[in-house]
Amino acid sequence: MSDLTSHPVGEGAPDIRDMQVADLNKALRAGAKDFRRKPAFGLFFAAVYVIGGWCIYLLLFRAHLEWLAIPLTFGFPLIGPFLAVGLYDVSRRLEAGDEDWKASDIFAVVWRQRLRQLPTMAWVVIVYFLFWSFFAHMLFALFLGPSALTNVTTSYAYLLEPEGLTMLLVGAAFGAVFAFVLFALTVVSLPLLLDREVDFVTAMITSVAVIRQNPKVMLVWAFMIAALTFLAMLPGLLGLMLVLPVLGHASWHIYRLATVSGTGIAQ
Template identity: 50%
Template sequence: MTNVTSGVGSGAPPIREVSLADVSASLADGWADFRAHPGFGLFFGGIYMVGGWLILAFLNRVGAPWMIIPLAIGFPLLGPFVAVGLYEVSRRRRAGEPVTRKGVLAQVFYQRERQLGWMAFVVMFIFWVWVYQVRLLFALFLGFKSFSSWDAFVQIVLSTPEGWGFLIVGTIVGAFLACVLFSTTVIALPMLAEREVDFVTAMITSVAAVVKNPVPMLAFGFIVGLATLVALLPAFVGLLVILPVLGHATWHLYRRVSAPV
């Protein structure tokens, strides 16, 4: 029998224990949702892809192409309103409701009047800390190095003690921030899209779900991070498919972790 913990706040759902099999099933359901309604997935994924192109163009213009890595990694984390559209597609398909453009987009715009907007500020703040720590570590380890191109930056980072220090410390700090962001949002975002609950309660419930299910939840986080990195490699084109599938999968994992409305 599945172990269930009572909700951590008003409106919060009880938290269930899940397994790696639930993670696998959620990913399979996410892929099925994308295949059933690819137009929505390509539309929302395309927003991220074009955003990545614009970021790259801006960094090349200001002479800081090396910043594309931290910005590209963090950029997909800045779209809670876009993710709502994917959640709504999955919700409607699971409930047997019509999946229409009007209905899905209406739900996206409706979130502006709800708690998800506050959650977006939290995500933005953590993203800002992420970018700031990259620039701080760059100044500490490579402040006296100079390079005028991406190739020069890679050569310095991979061939100097300072560069290796930058990579090692940056990876550790980045992994910690990624864990914090994942833990506070993985359940909170779909919960706020579905339930009338305040964003603080949603964040606490999300962290509680990760604490209760550390192995499957962190495994899902690892898959999300790795898949996103792979999607970035072909000029962000992989985001067209990877992000929608992960968005749908997040919804299904949330439904497996939480008790029904």
């Protein structure tokens, strides 16, 4: 059996294959199956995400910056794909028929990524998230004025006024564009960087190429991710304990289904 704990299994960007909408159901079923087979890993990585979200919201309320909770609620899921790297590795091992490993093996692989291209991609995602937060702040001030930034901490009535509703609609539209651009850059690039020796620019180009070759399928996949994530965040982020692991595992299978060199369910 090959050693999946040391080096990626291939070099260079893989070729892209045509996908069908039915492939999304395959990926979700495979993701749910991976989660059932190794639930501890999914629950752990999801807990990191959920607890991190609670901490951010707690800090905002303690700093009387409650208004920032709205853009962060829409923007926080942008960093989810990077946190799912450990789930990609679990699915990679299960797909290869390798179940003789420990939790430390997964963390060792994630730790070793610091010497490769994933940290650079992490910075891309983080900077993108910060830019979205700045942009949301600018929209808030543009539509509601500087005084609202102070008064909204004690009253959310501003959001029910025409200016507030317009701001929410415009913000949601821009947020959707921001999210889709990042989705296009990361939907394949993150699992690709884990799986193969490629630079992060090549990985992002490959990811965008997948979108261009399969626009309908990937638009549906983006909508499914957004809808499931939004619904999972409603009960105090607790729904993410289930949704995030399944989507994380499924994202690995989407990568495999999108590439000619993919194995497992892609065959």
